[in-house]
Amino acid sequence: MSTSVRDLPAWTHGYTKLRDRIESFPAPGLMRSVNEDGTDIELLGYWPQNPWQIASDVNRLMLLGARNEKAAQTLTDAGWHHEATLYLLAGQPEELEQVVKLADTSVLFEAPMDHYDVVEVADFDRPVARGRMHMGENYALISDPDLFSPADPETARRAILANFALAAYQHGLPWLLLVASEENASKLATGWSKATPIEVMMRTSA
Structure with a gap:
């Protein structure tokens, strides 16, 4: 997977721990994580700016930041579909x-x-x-x-x-950070603000 390298923020490591996942780093700016039994392979990183190839065993992408429409179309053509939008919320x-x-x-x-x-x-x-x-x-x-x-x-x-x-x-x-669903992020309580969108994409089953 080829991207413009951008370091992942520290909270992404905490996010894997919250979900009892084991992380590794196949390339700069990319985090691969699996369940404790090695299943459910996920790749997390910022939206890429260049063409990319994703290992065939990856079944979920977590893409940070503003959506790259060209990359999104490439993913769609390769058999991926939008599953959900999450938001990183931040508050003091x-x-x-x-x-x-x-x-x-x-x-x-x-x-x-x-x-x-x-x-x-x-x-x-x-x-x-x-x-x-x-x-x-x-x-x-x-x-x-x-x-x-x-x-x-x-x-x-x-x-x-x-x-x-x-x-x-x-x-x-x-800072207190919260990874929230799109629905919950739309009902922001006092003190919270949206920091980063996170698009979840899944590989379409054959």
Whole structure:
């Protein structure tokens, strides 16, 4: 895969850890990652400016930054299709919501893991929301919380994000980053701004 070399931002390494993936670097500016069992091969990098070839075992692309229409057409012609658009959101922890009141029947749990911290909201002892946060040198990175049919999805999601904002603030980290779906990114809360689009492309099955 031939591209104009552009170093990947530090948060991309945290993003692989959040998803329990193993990373390697087949070329400058490109990150290859797989599940812990070696399956689900993904390639992450900025949109290329030059023609490219992708190894046949790669099944997902994560393309950062402004869309390159010429490269997108080349990918389409090669059997790739648009799957989703994500956004990297950025906020300063002190400017973000840090406390959300939950229902009396709900409780929030925290658990440190090897590469990230986990926060879970339970209602009547049933998990209804869960999120992960990885702390880097000068940032904390979170992904969209997973929701398990909570009675109040928005409050459960806000509670997870607020807990992480407070933790990032207490650790003195200047930035909290969130990889969000297009839908959630369109409902920006106070303090968040869009930093980078991320286009997800999948190889079309034969």
